[in-house]
Amino acid sequence: MTTRGWVALSLAAAALVAAPFVVDRYLLSILLLCLIGAYLGQAWNILMGFCGLLSLGHALYLGLGAYTGAILFVKFGVGPWLGVFAAMAVAVAAASALGWLGFRFRIEGVYFSLLTIAFAEVARIGFDNWSFAGGAAGFFLPVASEAQAQWFNLRGGPYFFYYLALALAAGALALSAFLRASKLGHAWLAVREDPAAARALGVNATRVRFFALFISSAMTAVGGVYLAFWSNNLFPAQIFDMSRSIDLILAPIVGGVGTLFGPIVGAFLLVPLGEALIDILRALGLNAPGAKALVYGALLMIIIAATPNGLWPWIARKLKLEGRGA
Amino acid sequence: MSALLTATGLVKRFRGLTAVDNVSFSVEEGEVFAIIGPNGAGKTTLFNLVAGVFAPDEGEVTFAGARIDGQAPEDICKAGVARTFQIVKPFPDLSVLDNVAIGAMLRTTHMADARAHADDILRKLDLHDRRSQKAGSLTLPDRKRLEVARALATRPRLILLDEVMAGLRPTETDRMVAVLRDINRTDRLTIVMIEHVMRAVMALATRVHVLHHGASIAEGAPDAVTRDENVVRSYLGSKAGAH
Amino acid sequence: MTFPLFAEVFLKGILTGLVYGLMALGLSVIFGVVRVVNFAHGEFAVLAMYAAFVLFGLYKVDPIIASVPVAFAFFLIGYGLQRTIVQPFVTRPQHEQFILLVGLALVLVNAMLMVFGPESRQVDLPYSLDTWMIGPLMIDKVRVYGALAALVVTAALFAFFRFTLTGTAIRAAADNLVGAAVVGLDVKKLYALSFGVGLACVGAAGSIMTALTDMTPMLAPSYTLLAFTIVIVGGLGSMAGALGGGLLIGAAEAVASAAISPSMKSMVSFGLLVIVLALRPQGLFGKAES
Numbered sequence: 005m006t007t008r009g010w011v012a013l014s015l016a017a018a019a020l021v022a023a024p025f026v027v028d029r030y031l032l033s034i035l036l037l038c039l040i041g042a043y044l045g046q047a048w049n050i051l052m053g054f055c056g057l058l059s060l061g062h063a064l065y066l067g068l069g070a071y072t073g074a075i076l077f078v079k080f081g082v083g084p085w086l087g088v089f090a091a092m093a094v095a096v097a098a099a100s101a102l103g104w105l106g107f108r109f110r111i112e113g114v115y116f117s118l119l120t121i122a123f124a125e126v127a128r129i130g131f132d133n134w135s136f137a138g139g140a141a142g143f144f145l146p147v148a149s150e151a152q153a154q155w156f157n158l159r160g161g162p163y164f165f166y167y168l169a170l171a172l173a174a175g176a177l178a179l180s181a182f183l184r185a186s187k188l189g190h191a192w193l194a195v196r197e198d199p200a201a202a203r204a205l206g207v208n209a210t211r212v213r214f215f216a217l218f219i220s221s222a223m224t225a226v227g228g229v230y231l232a233f234w235s236n237n238l239f240p241a242q243i244f245d246m247s248r249s250i251d252l253i254l255a256p257i258v259g260g261v262g263t264l265f266g267p268i269v270g271a272f273l274l275v276p277l278g279e280a281l282i283d284i285l286r287a288l289g290l291n292a293p294g295a296k297a298l299v300y301g302a303l304l305m306i307i308i309a310a311t312p313n314g315l316w317p318w319i320a321r322k323l324k325l326e327g328r329g330a
Numbered sequence: 331m332s333a334l335l336t337a338t339g340l341v342k343r344f345r346g347l348t349a350v351d352n353v354s355f356s357v358e359e360g361e362v363f364a365i366i367g368p369n370g371a372g373k374t375t376l377f378n379l380v381a382g383v384f385a386p387d388e389g390e391v392t393f394a395g396a397r398i399d400g401q402a403p404e405d406i407c408k409a410g411v412a413r414t415f416q417i418v419k420p421f422p423d424l425s426v427l428d429n430v431a432i433g434a435m436l437r438t439t440h441m442a443d444a445r446a447h448a449d450d451i452l453r454k455l456d457l458h459d460r461r462s463q464k465a466g467s468l469t470l471p472d473r474k475r476l477e478v479a480r481a482l483a484t485r486p487r488l489i490l491l492d493e494v495m496a497g498l499r500p501t502e503t504d505r506m507v508a509v510l511r512d513i514n515r516t517d518r519l520t521i522v523m524i525e526h527v528m529r530a531v532m533a534l535a536t537r538v539h540v541l542h543h544g545a546s547i548a549e550g551a552p553d554a555v556t557r558d559e560n561v562v563r564s565y566l567g568s569k570a571g572a573h
Numbered sequence: 574m575t576f577p578l579f580a581e582v583f584l585k586g587i588l589t590g591l592v593y594g595l596m597a598l599g600l601s602v603i604f605g606v607v608r609v610v611n612f613a614h615g616e617f618a619v620l621a622m623y624a625a626f627v628l629f630g631l632y633k634v635d636p637i638i639a640s641v642p643v644a645f646a647f648f649l650i651g652y653g654l655q656r657t658i659v660q661p662f663v664t665r666p667q668h669e670q671f672i673l674l675v676g677l678a679l680v681l682v683n684a685m686l687m688v689f690g691p692e693s694r695q696v697d698l699p700y701s702l703d704t705w706m707i708g709p710l711m712i713d714k715v716r717v718y719g720a721l722a723a724l725v726v727t728a729a730l731f732a733f734f735r736f737t738l739t740g741t742a743i744r745a746a747a748d749n750l751v752g753a754a755v756v757g758l759d760v761k762k763l764y765a766l767s768f769g770v771g772l773a774c775v776g777a778a779g780s781i782m783t784a785l786t787d788m789t790p791m792l793a794p795s796y797t798l799l800a801f802t803i804v805i806v807g808g809l810g811s812m813a814g815a816l817g818g819g820l821l822i823g824a825a826e827a828v829a830s831a832a833i834s835p836s837m838k839s840m841v842s843f844g845l846l847v848i849v850l851a852l853r854p855q856g857l858f859g860k861a862e863s
Contacts, residue, residue, distance in 0.1 A: 052668065058667055058668050058671075060671065105847065105850065105851055109850065109851055111850055113667070114604075114610055114667060114809070115805065115809070115850070117667070117671075118610075118801050118805055119846075119847075119850060121798065121801065122802070122843045122846050122847065125798060125839065125843055126840060126843045126844075129836065129837070129839055129840050129843075130840070132836060133834075133836060133837070185441060186441065187435045187440075187441055187444070190428065190431065190432050190435060190441065190444075191432070191435075193421065193423075193424055193428070193432070194421055194424075194432045197420075197421035197422060197423055197424060198419045198420075198421055200383070200403075200415075200419060201415065201419035201420075201421065201480075202421075202432070203402065203403040203404045203407075204381065204403050204404075204407060204412070204413050204415070204419075204481075205404075205407060205412075205432055205433045205436065205480060205481075205483075205484055206404050206407035206408050206433075206436035206484055207404055207432070207436075208402075208404045209404070246794055246798070247794075250675055253668070254672065257668055257669065257672055258672075261666075261668060262423075292687045293686060293687070293691070294682075294683035294684070294686035294687045294790075295683070295687060297679050297682075297683040298679065298680050298683035298684055298687065300679060301675075301676040301677065301678070301679025301680040301683065302676065302679075302680050303676075304672055304673075304675070304676035304679070305658070305672075305673055305676035305677060305680070308669055308672040308673050308676065309658075309661065309662075309673065312665060312669065
């Protein structure tokens with residue numbers, strides 16, 4: 005990164021730390037969604053952007069993480085700081101099954117992507133029919149008032165959740181940067197670029213793909229636990245839905261797949277865009293159900309057509325934020 | 331002196347077509363062993379059998395006394411056999427330096443050491459001034475050099491070179507020959523090369539093995555092989571006459 | 574489940590499966606030639622259902638008959654879509670194609686939501702409830718007509734690919750793109766034709782489906798998934814595979830919803846999908862890539 009890049013990053017970080025003292029609650033909740041979007045985008049980006057595996061079913065790990073954390077807390081009294089490890093374990097187990105099927109039987113390219121959708125759908129239908137976890141009617145966490153904030157049980161007010169989201173997003177960025185520079189990261193890039201050449205250079209493609217899948221799914225599950233405790237309710241039709249997987253991957257794609265800052269840029273563009281659309285359409289008197297999603301869909305088509313490779317590489321070039329080869 | 335690499339009775343069939351038909355050879359440590367033959371003779375398939383891309387249907391491959399046939403390509407590379415691809419396979423979106431560093435990290439604990447080693451190799455192969463360029467933007471001769479650099483970075487005991495001279499101009503060929511000769515002499519690196527450029531074969535090879543329709547038809551010193559009637563008829567033909 | 578009931582359910586599944594197969598065939602033709610996965614496939618299927626619904630409402634056109642004009646209109650839409658929006662994405666990475674088509678899917682499904690509303694609609698055909706008795710088996714007439722129509726369209730398509738020059742050119746492009754370009758075929762035009770033919774399949778299938786089932790815009794994603802499941806089971810890019818996959822999934826879903834519960838039917842087809850992927854990643858009818 006260039007000096008300008010470091011300055012920009014520091015300014016952005018300072019602004020995000022200071023935000024709760026400046027902005028109102030509505031804006032803060034939007035920033036929170038941006039941060040979570042950035043966090044989940046980083047998780048997906050490790051798998052796709054670094055290792056070249058296109059998962060279109062990341063809602064699977066999000067949902068498994070959310071349900072595991074919530075069920076352990078409500079039904080077994082296990083707090084989320086402990087439950088999050090169980091959530092990661094469950095997600096990694098599901099990822100292992102997917103990886104085993106995909107890598108062992110050489111299910112590659114578009115077939116792998118469709119397999120990820122199938123796994124998420126199976127989970128959605130399964131949870132829809134699992135009465136212990138509330139079935140289709142949903143699973144609820146007791147809502148705590150802000151006065152009874154218990155940070156150790158992830159019960160707290162908006163500031164608490166905001167800073168937690170900021171920590172997650174910052175942590176994911178740091179982890180991504182670390183991994184990208186590591187031997188494992190280089191092995192991922194090699195496998196992404198050309199698996200046969202990577203193997204000829206001694207890279208165990210199957211093993212490093214599994215690592216990418218494990219790290220990505222575990223990170224996504226952590227995001228799931230966060231969402232469960234933040235929103236207090238879970239519905240299979242929402243958390244496991246295909247549209248959730250799509251939402252999750254839009255930010256890194258629009259921001260720039262395989263880049264460190266792409267997921268962040270994408271999230272900070274798309275989340276406010278979605279919110280602004282509601283206001284704009286309301287102002288225009290277009291508040292029919294579906295109008296927002298229709299315009300959103302059209303905007304997606306325009307953005308993806310206009311910015312191949314995503315926004316970040318373009319921004320970084322224009323503002324001279326990154327050195328060569330970054 | 332015992333052989334470093336031995337292939338015994340290798341057979342590989344694709345849907346009834348026998349691509350490699352009972353081929354045996356052995357390569358001594360420190361040798362430059364060339365495999366020549368017309369297009370479609372099964373040379374690259376033979377390399378793929380040695381490098382672990384395919385397991386042979388029959389026969390075996392041993393390297394440094396251990397069986398390697400049927401092992402995964404990455405394990406064979408770890409054992410000390412590196413290879414280049416005839417149809418070059420750079421990591422196009424990564425820098426030239428990273429391309430080579432990925433090869434080098436096989437034998438290093440830290441990326442920094444891998445980069446340092448990659449730097450040395452790039453210098454040796456005249457690619458150092460292009461090291462921060464993306465590999466996808468290299469010209470074909472540079473890509474061929476990158477293939478060799480990446481394979482060398484894995485610090486092999488034996489390197490399989492698949493037509494690394496193809497597409498190079500005569501001066502570039504001579505330069506590559508000099509580089510390979512240097513690595514062969516100073517680092518005692520054993521070289522097995524598939525090559526059509528006879529000028530390079532004659533300059534480098536200690537022995538030549540000729541394949542035709544998947545089968546071996548001759549083996550021996552370069553001078554002897556190029557005078558062999560079978561070889562001249564089936565492969566060298568007019569080419570030999572032109573020299 | 575008694576045997577006659579099983580046979581009845583199974584037969585019903587096969588008949589519906591023929592229509593599913595036609596829909597999946599569209600996805601397969603597009604992927605086979607253009608190498609783009611149409612993630613808006615189910616949305617087009619539902620759009621065709623509404624088209625047939627409107628034609629029925631305005632002119633009392635039987636949806637099965639309407640499959641002809643709807644297919645033709647969808648051919649034109651597909652041709653135009655490939656020429657304008659999709660063509661620049663042919664060489665773009667798969668995830669960018671995905672976003673483009675998901676965007677298109679969002680536009681389609683929400684446009685339908687705004688025009689037709691979220692409530693479920695159906696057409697009441699005079700023979701909707703008629704049945705035939707074959708021995709102890711009770712068969713819906715409308716399902717038989719629908720299956721026959723799907724068969725006719727499919728047969729016409731096979732004839733197109735086998736006997737016409739354009740069809741042969743498309744198959745050549747699917748087989749070997751570079752080769753097709755070398756011998757002077759206009760690849761972009763073949764792509765557009767293929768996308769057109771692919772959407773014509775969905776158009777016909779959706780139209781026929783209008784006679785068999787209710788419609789709501791919300792059904793679109795599940796049809797997309799259904800089409801994916803079918804083509805993967807049958808073999809992506811294989812025409813016979815799409816049809817075979819349609820029959821298999823149609824029968825499996827019908828039996829599963831009768832024997833276990835309707836909500837489990839997709840579970841069963843995903844189970845089939847996983848088994849097929851594990852045993853034959855290229856699909857039941859697909860050719861192994863070497």
